[in-house]
Amino acid sequence: MLKQILCIDDDPITLMLSKKVISKADFSELVITAQNGEEALSYFNALKYGKDQSIKKPQLIFLDLNMPVMGGWEFLDHFISSDYDEFNSIPVIVLSSTINPEDLDKAKKYPIIIDFLSKPITLQMLEYLKNKIES
Template identity: 40%
Template structure:
């Protein structure tokens, strides 16, 4: 069964990876809108701006794909600040960390945060991506 989300965020400075994610989301028609931020600071500023609007006008992401290694504000710093905003959010946001790192300590650190739904290794496999959106076509 297809599940289309209204809004998804990708926070990643890797243009090639972002381009691939955009194409998959477009082809599979799994998100009405996708916003891309090149670093955690841009995304955080955008979220804060949304939270200043009246509740009826707040369009928050249902899913966030977050890279860990970025300039300006990396994924870990974003998570630290996002945790402070979390209580102000009306809706639940599924947050997926994406990294090309297979460092066991990084994986452990990510899994220790209740905020993170899953740790995804780049490049993301299509089946894993479809499963996230409830579009597992392998069945």
């Protein structure tokens, strides 16, 4: 079981369902959420500068691509920069409601993306990811 994961998605219902499925699967002890890429980067900045001692480094990120304010691709472009060196080894799972072949190709250009899956998160998906992460 992972200690903590971060889910970045603008849909509160998706986040709620994701938390329930992750909890039911005993996939992670704690699920933290961000509603867009900017909010997620703020989380990492707070972690980086030690503003809040309760903030911990997630072991995995679930990332939606289409969000207002800052979408998934823009988040990734910032996240892989040297500003986030101590975090950009965290594996990312892209979760999207559409599997666009162009997005699949683009995802291959980001070494931190370990998989590209279709929403919603399911128990079977988490079982698959457990096996993938452990191997």
